[in-house]
Amino acid sequence: MSTETGADAPAAPAPAPRPRRGLLWIAVGAVVVVAVYVTVAVLYAISAAGSTSTPISAANPQAVVVLSPQSMDAAGNRLTLSIDVQPGESLTGGGLFLTKPLTLLISDVDGPRTITFAAGQAPSVVSVKVITSGLVEQWPFDRYAVSQMNIALAQTADDGTTLHTVPVSWQVSDRVPGWNVEFRGQPDSTNDEVLVTDVAASRSASTVAFAIVLITLMLVLPALALTVAISAFRGRRKTEATLLSWIGAMLFAIVPLRGFFPGSPPIGSWVDYLVVLWVVAGLIAALVVFVAAWMRWVPGAGERPVR
Numbered sequence: 001m002s003t004e005t006g007a008d009a010p011a012a013p014a015p016a017p018r019p020r021r022g023l024l025w026i027a028v029g030a031v032v033v034v035a036v037y038v039t040v041a042v043l044y045a046i047s048a049a050g051s052t053s054t055p056i057s058a059a060n061p062q063a064v065v066v067l068s069p070q071s072m073d074a075a076g077n078r079l080t081l082s083i084d085v086q087p088g089e090s091l092t093g094g095g096l097f098l099t100k101p102l103t104l105l106i107s108d109v110d111g112p113r114t115i116t117f118a119a120g121q122a123p124s125v126v127s128v129k130v131i132t133s134g135l136v137e138q139w140p141f142d143r144y145a146v147s148q149m150n151i152a153l154a155q156t157a158d159d160g161t162t163l164h165t166v167p168v169s170w171q172v173s174d175r176v177p178g179w180n181v182e183f184r185g186q187p188d189s190t191n192d193e194v195l196v197t198d199v200a201a202s203r204s205a206s207t208v209a210f211a212i213v214l215i216t217l218m219l220v221l222p223a224l225a226l227t228v229a230i231s232a233f234r235g236r237r238k239t240e241a242t243l244l245s246w247i248g249a250m251l252f253a254i255v256p257l258r259g260f261f262p263g264s265p266p267i268g269s270w271v272d273y274l275v276v277l278w279v280v281a282g283l284i285a286a287l288v289v290f291v292a293a294w295m296r297w298v299p300g301a302g303e304r305p306v307r
Contacts (some may be wrong), residue, residue, distance in 0.1 A: 002307040040209045056185050056195060060091045061169040063153055065104075066229060068173045069181045070127065071293040072201050074136040075266055077144065078110060078129040079181070085153065089268035091166070097122055100156050103163060107150045112246045132201065139203075140211040146199040150188070165193040176264065178207045207262045215275055218257055222282025234292035241294055244287065251283040 001137040002186060073080070093099045097120050104115040110129040134144030151170070154163040172183040185197030203211075226246045231237040234256040257274055265271060 056170040081233040152194040226287035229289035
């Protein structure tokens with residue numbers, strides 16, 4: 001009997017090409033991260049630049065008044081406004097000090113609505129709190145407004161009792177960190193020496209983008225925790241009791257992350273009902289599923305489930 005020694009052994013199958021799907025997802029993720037970073041950086045640069053509106057001037061102004069918003073208290077509905085009165089030569093007699101008392105009149109403020117600068121003194125910069133209307137619970141898309149705010153500068157007449165308005169050149173700066181503040185003013189129809197202006201304040205685009213990124217990152221936490229917990233429950237991954245501390249750490253990280261939101265929205269905002277509450281619920285659900293997986297699977301060969 002002859003034996004076929006020359007027969008070739010079957011060729012080994014060629015190795016399957018390595019899947020490139022993982023590399024594709026990594027590349028897509030990197031592009032998304034870079035795009036988000038660049039977007040936030042550009043929006044911050046634009047909002048940080050600020051701008052100064054075109055001056056609104058009466059005929060032959062005798063003073064310049066600069067209105068500069070300083071800060072916005074969204075929870076208290078108050079806009080802090082700095083007012084710098086710069087009198088001209090007709091009010092100072094060519095010197096540095098006022099020849100007659102000068103009074104600033106401003107409506108819609110929390111506090112005195114008339115501020116008097118005494119004769120013989122140089123007007124100092126004053127700050128007032130303008131009353132606004134808005135809902136902070138709509139953070140970060142909350143908007144605040146003041147309608148028909150009247151501002152005027154008046155000087156005491158020779159009789160010492162009567163006030164008459166002074167023609168003024170009004171200048172407005174809208175630079176407030178984290179906010180877009182817009183003044184839309186025009187001289188009063190009956191007296192062009194009185195400024196009538198609407199004020200609108202909203203959070204800057206960079207602040208809104210920052211808030212959206214934080215909310216997105218917060219939503220990622222329960223997604224990761226549930227993925228790990230469900231995989232362990234189905235037996236696709238080994239059950240490690242130490243992962244309970246990992247999920248618990250993410251649960252306790254929600255409170256400081258919630259407090260890190262820009263503008264510190266108050267408890268009870270829509271973000272608490274639609275995001276934070278369900279993030280906490282998702283993390284607790286992940287803890288429950290993982291504990292069930294730990295109780296279900298017996299360690300050892302084959303990792304058999306408990307019946």
